[in-house]
Amino acid sequence: MKKLLKRVYVWEFPVRFTHWVNVLSILVLSVTGYYIGNPFMHAYKESQYVMGWMRFIHFTAAYVFVVSLLIRLYWAFAGNKYASWKALFPVTGDKPAKLIQQMLYYAFLAEKPRFGVGHSPLAGLTYLLILVLYAAEIFTGFAMYSLYNPSGLYNSMFGWLFLIFTTPTLRLIHHIVMWLLVYLILIHIYVALYVDKLEKSGLMGSIFTGHKFVYPEVKTKD
Amino acid sequence: MxxxxxxxxxxxxxxxxxxxxxxxxxxxxxxxxxxxxxxxxxxxxxxxxxxxxxxxxxxxxxxxxxxxxxxxxxxxxxxxxxxxxxxxxxxxxxxxxxxxxxxxxxxxxxxxxxxxxxxxxxxxxxxxxxxxxxxxxxxxxxxxxxxxxxxxxxxxxxxxxxxxxxxxxxxxxxxxxxxxxxxxxxxxxxxxxxxxxxxxxxxxxxxxxxxxxxxxxxxxxxxxxxxxAYGERIHDHCERRAHYDAGQFVREWGDEGHRHGWCLYEMGCKGPETFKNCPVVKYNEGTSWPVQAGHGCIGCAEPNFWDTMAPFYKRLPKVPGFGIETTADKIGVGLAAAAAAGLAAHGIARAVKGKDEKEEKGE
The missing domain is CATH 3.40.50.700 (NADH:ubiquinone oxidoreductase-like, 20kDa subunit)
Structure with missing residues (x-):
């Protein structure tokens, strides 16, 4: 039985754009950040500026990342239903039940659940966790950045963190959260490839083009 | 008097x-x-x-x-x-x-x-x-x-x-x-x-x-x-700061970089965490101070420095429960490898299961 698949516009331009800006900035932030924590390359001439450039690129990429996140957060309220913030909280309707089924499915303990067109409940929950980790990186990062000028704007915005944590602890959190994001990104890529193969909905292509292919009976409009 | x-x-x-x-x-x-x-x-x-x-x-x-x-x-x-x-x-x-x-x-x-x-x-x-x-x-x-x-x-x-x-x-x-x-x-x-x-x-x-x-x-x-006296970081007034920005670091006590007076960042210097005017006023009437003498700052002017700035010769604090010498990066690499292995195992298991299902269906 052959059915003609329906082409649905799922990921709007701001969603795709911020996704790829995030990919690039996280990649740059991780590599330069790792270098700042553990300078594995050494300069051999006084005139070189390796750490200087690494820090400059790190801080610039941090600004790019924050702006990208702000655009994405705005789009979570302004965009279509697939971009909505509501996907991060799979608590309504049959979502909790589907979430559990999905987890069991990944552990080979249940049948394959029917995935919707947008984020699945488990994906939504994972992105909530990632968002929390992003926030941790941004807050600890800007707090440490603010040390260069303790009476500046950033210290008044993020300096309260020093009342709770010491600077070495902030550095450790910033470091560990980077690694947590590395695992989550590994899992994200794996699951994306896996679901792409499983559903054959053009999931991998959708983050480039915005379109997915679904069976005609799948509900795509509210 | x-x-x-x-x-x-x-x-x-x-x-x-x-x-x-x-x-x-x-x-x-x-x-x-x-x-x-x-x-x-x-x-x-x-x-x-x-x-x-x-x-x-x-x-x-x-x-x-x-x-x-x-x-x-x-x-x-x-x-x-x-x-x-x-x-x-x-x-x-x-x-x-x-x-x-x-x-x-x-x-x-x-x-x-x-x-x-x-x-x-x-x-x-x-x-x-x-x-x-x-x-x-x-x-x-x-x-x-x-x-x-x-x-x-x-x-x-x-x-x-x-x-x-x-x-x-x-x-x-x-x-x-x-x-x-x-x-x-x-x-x-x-x-x-x-x-x-x-x-x-x-x-x-x-x-x-x-x-x-x-x-x-x-x-x-x-x-x-x-x-x-405490308005700015030691790191921002350090005489070795130029070596930090250049990327020239001491890696071992007495190595070439140490003899050339390079940055002590990798030796656990706490200058980037410590607020004080040491590099400017120094000690003993401006004779010297720890970093000038070739030893990293231990953050002695920060609250509870003996606990919060330790280990003095490492960049990051110890992670509780993972042993003294284990740094966050070692744990990080280990967990990343474990995550990759887990994903590979999942993929293999999925492939085997898929094959079984196909066989059951007589495909």
Whole structure:
């Protein structure tokens, strides 16, 4: 039985754009950040500026990342239903039940659940966790950045963190959260490839083009 | 030290000790620079010090090693120390005073009684609070008892050194004596914190000179530290900073980079975490300071540095429960490998399961 698949516009331009800006900035932030924590390359001439450039690129990429996140957060309220913030909280309707089924499915303990067109409940929950980790990186990062000028704007915005944590602890959190994001990104890529193969909905292509292919009976409009 | 009734003026008085007017002006210039004041303030400082108000100063030592006293007295030539002793009337200081026993304690009590609200109290060392404060007693009285009376009646109290400011080494984990800094032991007093292990003596002098010149204590941050000395990071004024930006790091003690005076960042230097003016004022009259001598900063001026800045020779703190030598990056790489292995296993399991299902369906 052959059915003609329906082409649905799922990921709007701001969603795709911020996704790829995030990919690039996280990649740059991780590599330069790792270098700042553990300078594995050494300069051999006084005139070189390796750490200087690494820090400059790190801080610039941090600004790019924050702006990208702000655009994405705005789009979570302004965009279509697939971009909505509501996907991060799979608590309504049959979502909790589907979430559990999905987890069991990944552990080979249940049948394959029917995935919707947008984020699945488990994906939504994972992105909530990632968002929390992003926030941790941004807050600890800007707090440490603010040390260069303790009476500046950033210290008044993020300096309260020093009342709770010491600077070495902030550095450790910033470091560990980077690694947590590395695992989550590994899992994200794996699951994306896996679901792409499983559903054959053009999931991998959708983050480039915005379109997915679904069976005609799948509900795509509210 | 008795007051001179027939006051010959500070220049004559110092000349008797072999200190010229020029040395005195140089000292006033140093004080203006330490306080981050423009040079137009030098005449004001000169004028204030020439008045020779000689405020009484009592120096209390509790759970300490007299390191800050050493820092004060460790002058290579009789200039700064002599000038300080000429502008202040140090009426009680256990390490350098002439009287002993009951006479000594009497001179302390005389200051408290006769100059109530007019003298400066300096505290060196932490104050133990556990078991009624029995772990530090001077002349039969507990440190907390003395501190309450002396600091409570003072015009202002200066906590010198990290022990007096935050509890310091006696307060390090497990803190058997319940040691705290002056701020926690005697709350509500006029207090200025000058942490450091030991404090740079210029910062004590500059604080007093600020008071003599302007009649107020210098502006302080949320930890009670004056901005002029603790407003900026060691890292941002470090003489090795250019090597940091270039990417030239010491990797091992005595390696080529170490011999060339490169950055000590990889050796666990806590300059990027520590607020103090060490690179500018240095120690022993500007002779040297730890980073100049080839050792990283250990963050001795930061709260509870013995616990929070350890390990001193590593960049990141220990991760609890993973052993002493395990750094966050090793755990990070290990977990990343575990995550990748887990995903691979999932993929293989999925492939095998898929094959089974196909076989069941007879495909």
């Amino acid at each position: 008795s007051k001179l009734n027939d006051d010959p003026g500070i220049t004559d008085s110092l000349a008797g000790q072999g200190i010229s007017r020029r040395d005195f002006i140089k000292f006033c210039t140093l004080m203006a620079a330490t306080l981050s004041l423009p040079s137009s303030f030098i005449p004001k400082i000169v004028e204030a010090l020439e008045k020779k108000l000689k405020p009484s100063l009592v120096w209390l030592e509790f759970q300490d090693c007299a390191g800050n006293t050493e820092s004060l007295l460790r002058a290579t030539k009789p200039t700064v120390a002599d000038i300080i002793l000429d502008i202040l009337s140090i009426d009680y200081h256990e390490t350098i005073m002439a009287p002993a026993g009951k006479q000594a304690e009497k001179s302390l009590m005389d200051v408290v009684k006769n100059q109530k609200g007019k003298y400066i109290a300096v505290v060196e060392g932490s104050i133990p609070m556990k078991d009624g404060g029995v772990y530090c007693c001077v002349g039969g009285r507990s440190a907390i008892d003395i501190a309450k009376e002396v600091c409570g009646n003072a015009l202002a109290t200066i906590s010198v050194g990290s022990c007096a400011a935050y509890g310091g080494i006696p307060a390090a984990n497990p803190n058997p004596t319940g040691a705290v800094g002056v701020k926690d032991a005697v709350p509500g007093i006029t207090l200025i914190n000058l942490p450091g292990c030991p404090v740079n003596v210029e910062n004590i002098t500059a604080t007093v000179v600020h008071y003599l010149t302007f009649g107020t204590l210098p502006a302080t941050d949320r930890l009670g530290r004056p901005y002029f």
